Amino acid sequence: MIQRSVVALFLLYLLLPLSGILGFTLLDGGRLTLAHYRQSLGDAEFAAYMAHSLVLAAGTVVLGVSLMTFTTFWVHMRARSLKPLLELTAFLPFVVPAVTLALGLIQLYSRPPLPLTGTATLLVLAYTVLTLPFAYRAVENGLAAIDSRTLSEAAQSLGAGWWRRFLTVIVPNLWPGITSAALLGFALVMGEFTLALFLVGSAYETYPLYLNQVWRTDPKYGAALAVLSFLITWASSVAILWTSRRAPGQMQGAALR
Amino acid sequence: MRRGRAAHLLGTAAGLAPFAVFVTLFLILPVAQMLAGAFALPGGGAGLDNFRRALAPQYLEAFRTSVALSVETALVGAVAGTAVAYAIVQGELRHRQTLVITFCTVTSNFAGVPLAFAFITTLGVVGWVTVAFQAVFHVSLYNDLGFTIYSYLGLVVVYTYFQLPLMVLLAVPACAALRREWQEAARNLGAGAWRFWRDVGIPVLAPPLVGAAALLFANAFGAYATAYSLSSGAINLVPLRIGTLINGDVSFDAGLANALGLGMTVVIAAAILVYQAANRRARRWMR
Numbered sequence: 001m002i003q004r005s006v007v008a009l010f011l012l013y014l015l016l017p018l019s020g021i022l023g024f025t026l027l028d029g030g031r032l033t034l035a036h037y038r039q040s041l042g043d044a045e046f047a048a049y050m051a052h053s054l055v056l057a058a059g060t061v062v063l064g065v066s067l068m069t070f071t072t073f074w075v076h077m078r079a080r081s082l083k084p085l086l087e088l089t090a091f092l093p094f095v096v097p098a099v100t101l102a103l104g105l106i107q108l109y110s111r112p113p114l115p116l117t118g119t120a121t122l123l124v125l126a127y128t129v130l131t132l133p134f135a136y137r138a139v140e141n142g143l144a145a146i147d148s149r150t151l152s153e154a155a156q157s158l159g160a161g162w163w164r165r166f167l168t169v170i171v172p173n174l175w176p177g178i179t180s181a182a183l184l185g186f187a188l189v190m191g192e193f194t195l196a197l198f199l200v201g202s203a204y205e206t207y208p209l210y211l212n213q214v215w216r217t218d219p220k221y222g223a224a225l226a227v228l229s230f231l232i233t234w235a236s237s238v239a240i241l242w243t244s245r246r247a248p249g250q251m252q253g254a255a256l257r
Numbered sequence: 258m259r260r261g262r263a264a265h266l267l268g269t270a271a272g273l274a275p276f277a278v279f280v281t282l283f284l285i286l287p288v289a290q291m292l293a294g295a296f297a298l299p300g301g302g303a304g305l306d307n308f309r310r311a312l313a314p315q316y317l318e319a320f321r322t323s324v325a326l327s328v329e330t331a332l333v334g335a336v337a338g339t340a341v342a343y344a345i346v347q348g349e350l351r352h353r354q355t356l357v358i359t360f361c362t363v364t365s366n367f368a369g370v371p372l373a374f375a376f377i378t379t380l381g382v383v384g385w386v387t388v389a390f391q392a393v394f395h396v397s398l399y400n401d402l403g404f405t406i407y408s409y410l411g412l413v414v415v416y417t418y419f420q421l422p423l424m425v426l427l428a429v430p431a432c433a434a435l436r437r438e439w440q441e442a443a444r445n446l447g448a449g450a451w452r453f454w455r456d457v458g459i460p461v462l463a464p465p466l467v468g469a470a471a472l473l474f475a476n477a478f479g480a481y482a483t484a485y486s487l488s489s490g491a492i493n494l495v496p497l498r499i500g501t502l503i504n505g506d507v508s509f510d511a512g513l514a515n516a517l518g519l520g521m522t523v524v525i526a527a528a529i530l531v532y533q534a535a536n537r538r539a540r541r542w543m544r
Binding site for chain 1: 268269272273275276279280282283284286287288289290291294337340341343344345348349350353357359360362363364366367368369370371372374375376378379380384385386418421422425475478479480481482485486496499500503504511514515518521522525526529
């Protein structure tokens, strides 16, 4: 009985703020309305900034996942002694809060030779850093589950070259892990606020920055955009659970907070 | 033969180069820049000037507030999260395990600006809970009880929101490691419930739970977006201080920000070390 009440209270607490924001955006003077959601359809700024976030997400996912898949496999096959070092490096972004990463990046890249502050490029590179921990985990778990060496040697004995083996034998076997890492990366970029604020700000405004800005002038519309953000997170989380049948929630780390 | 080995080594290094270059440029160097920058003096040279300024009362206060907020929300999250995890793994709600875990996975990723808005629309001045509370109890949360969602207490309520489901996810495997047979074996050997918890239950559960609490601490300590949109600078937290120092035109002070950032990194690194040490001990019982 006590246990049931604890879990019930817990679920209630987690649903409470969602009830507030849904009521706030869906009710106008006691009448149900979708007007605040529909507002986004005719909003050119929203479309532009959503497109920015999608571009950033695509760039981050492609760069982060391919870099980590290739490197982890390479270490696995040719430099096993470096595995602890790779593991440590991939863990590091966990120890570095977004605000301190931004602090270091701003100082390095606000001047030549690489004046990147204010560009989408720098944001993609910074987001890629944040994807390293879970991308590494996903690929490493995949490699541990398959006998990659035997697979690779079998393919080699059939005359397949290195790249062919990597792309047609190893990658398909790692696909579930790669998919969940990609989805995590996507959800991360679609919700990330801190790095976007400090590294680019209005120079390449993103969807999370926009919803924060809208909130100040039009709270109902801003809140509707926040609900949309919840929906994106929710859909990505469900897709991750569905593809990996594991609980990857904790892997996103502090990046979003 | 020798040439072949050298070529092989060179090939191996070439494959590692993209990752090495990337990590150096965008992770190692930025952190090194912050750490070294903390010791740099405005006119050139090295010294402790930035640290002397970082020890000013308002920054010490920021560290105290950040640590208190992180400790409190980590403890609340750890205790309540463990209770929930225990109930769905060992207790009465085993048949609801998948549902609760799915729910936690989704909600543990709700954070930052949207979460702050959700709480403002619920517990803000005109949030429905605030209004309903007044209607039911004839006491105003804001005017009579002095609560506001924009205060320190408000932050505790909101941070707990992302700590709780994370703790459940971390505590589930720990609770699953406590096997039912042990409880039965202890009972067969004549041990009471208290004896079982003292000699078996707590020693098995403590390391992973302490580790998880350390992770929650780090999670809250580094958080920026949630506090930014809730407090609008009114609450004195280290990440917000750093944000002001690097984003403002007037207040821009990279040296001081670096010193605070170094302090923050030390605190988080300590928490992560506790997490890893606890995890090493915990692994003995995990299967």
